[in-house]
Amino acid sequence: MTETLLVTGASGQLGRAVINHLLDAQKIAPSSIIATTRDPENLADLAALGIAVRAADFNDRTSLEKAFEGADRVLIISTGDLDLKTGRRLKQHQTAVAAAKAAGVSHLLYTSMPNPEPGSPVLFAGDHHGTEQAIKASGIPYTIFRNGWYQENLFMSLPHAISAGKWYTSAADGRIAHGARDDMAAAIAAGLASGSKESRIYTLTGPQAYTTNEIAALVSEVTGKPLEVIQLPDEALTEGVKAAGVPEDFARIIVSFDANTRAGRIAEVTDAVEKLSGRKPRTLKQFLEANKAALLG
Template structure:
């Protein structure tokens, strides 16, 4: 296979790992890889390995079309622009349009589980509308619906361990957490595969957990007890606001719990292991490896 592979957001956490897996796990020659970013200087190490580093800004449509020129398979990593409602959607639709303009042969996109209308998650429409735009282009596609990263737990677990309380509205809903490196390996595998048919994968960890089960794992790893406190969505939102979070961020975080409660994040598939060609890391293994980052 001689396809040229392009990764957007290559200086971000996911994008950089995807490119490293292309190079080191799937042995894709650096000359066949294009890495796009707003800040090319941040990818000097990849450029030194022979990767074609190009400047591209999701807010500059012309730069996207220019950067995508000559790429056969393009991975659009969803942007992290959440502060301004609608901006993320606009950025991603611009990338889809640029791929069409550049004559890309296959388009890959990192989405989220179950983004269809009715999802409680605040940014689900951004993903759903991007998926629909991709399908409308007529370009063969691979949609990769990423579940929640294990690493997301680092945003709240240190505070949870310090207080001994985990406030949630997720009830007995489950989340199939997956390590970012495992998902990146799977995404790299999909990008490097050369597959031409249109497919949608949901990428998850090997098991889904309730909040109580995650708390028990954390206690087992750290020795520190955690009391899970179930609240209503409204009470959890007000508690987060009282703790200093802006209301839009509080509502976004609570929407994750609401989606968990109704089963939107509990699907378990073997897609990560099939695409990556390796066994996934369990959540307990991940917590043990990263015990120092849990704090408390």
Template sequence: MTETLLVTGASGQLGRGVINHLLNTLKIPASRIIATTRTPANLADLAAWGVLVRAADFNDPQSLGKAFAGADRALVISTNELEIQGKRREQQLAAVTAAKQAGVGHLLYTSMPNPEPGSPVVFAPDHYDTEQAIKASGIPYTIFRNGWYNENLFMALPQVLASGQWYTSAGDGAISYGTRDDFAAAIAAGLASDSSESATYTLTGPSAYTAAEVAALVTEVTNKPIQVIQLSDEALTEGMMSAGLPEPFAKVLVSFDAAARAGDLGIVTDTVEKLSGRKSVPLKQFLETNKTALAG
């Protein structure tokens, strides 16, 4: 296979992980890889290895058209624009249009689990509408519905361990945590595949855990007890805002708890292992490996 593979958001953690797996795990020649980013200087090392680095700004459709030129298979990593409602959707729909105009043969996209209408997650409509636009484009596609990263726990666990209290509104809802690198390996394999079939995959870790179960694992690893305190969504939002979080961001975080409570984030699949050909990292192993980082 000699197809050219494109990765957007290549300066980000997931994008960089995908490219690393293309180069080092799958041994794709650097000359067949296009890495796009708003800041090409940040990818100088990739350029030195022979990867074609291009500027692409999701707020500039013209730059997207130039970036996608010549790509046979293109991975659009969802943007991190959350401050302006609907902006992420606008950016991603522009990328779909650019891919179609550039003649991309297969379009891949990173979505989220269960983004259909009715999802409690604040930005779920951005993903759902992007998925629909991809399907309407007529381009063969692969949609990766990425689960919750283990690494996201670092946003809260240092404070939880410091106080000994974990405030949540997730109830008994479980989340199928998985490592970002495991997801990147699976996505890289999908991007490098020669399959032209359209497919939607949900990427998860090997097990799902409630907040209480995660707390028990963290306690086992750190020897620090954690009390899980269940709140309403409203009380949790108010508490986060009192701690200094902007209201829009607090509502996004609480919406994840609401989605977990609704059962939207607890699905477990073996898709990561099937695509990547390797065993997924269990949550306890991840916590043990990153024990120092848990303390903040």
């Protein structure tokens, strides 16, 4: 019997990409896919394909139980609620896990982050660790995808840095293996469609880890623009990010990424993307070349 696959957050960039790969690479029939979102009108094009589109509110367990009804394998894409003061995102995820259990879901999949255990400098790591613990405690077989940092995240810092000729960071000599969001989506779709009943954790990364200095050298090579890396203490970097107009809580989150990099907690390189999806992941240089015009503004 064909399993019914459900993707939450289907109107987001990752959710959309996962559904595209379910349809294209995995050849899953639209009638075997459920896409959930807060506003189903945003997914009218998917509904037109024959995908079941359902409303799901992560703050409302009843809505989640109703949305998950009849789904065999459920992918919970972590929500974007990063309010550090309320702990709301972890509560949302715990609610989703409880709803999945109540709905009789046979396999849970979740998008986490690398090394979310206590001690992580990343300010929202506890949300992911707590969710992983809730999934394990549920007794439902699971697949956890620990998504590394997206290449696309570089759009937050690189255009301004290239324009100024200076890239301010506190990452020191720490390395990151940035990966393409679409590559990770392809791997996640493969895992969702696999029918695997084992509980597994995969760390999804790009094919090579670089220091900030090495990334800057690649950027200069591709764009022809000099880019000087300037190392700052976390506190000074936080003040600089705030001065650029970023709210304090989000500035602290951004700087916590650099602290995490400096601590060596995001340096791992795995072949999980290729093993799951069967495709070679995009390199950082390929990303920079493809997005040269956008990076130069």
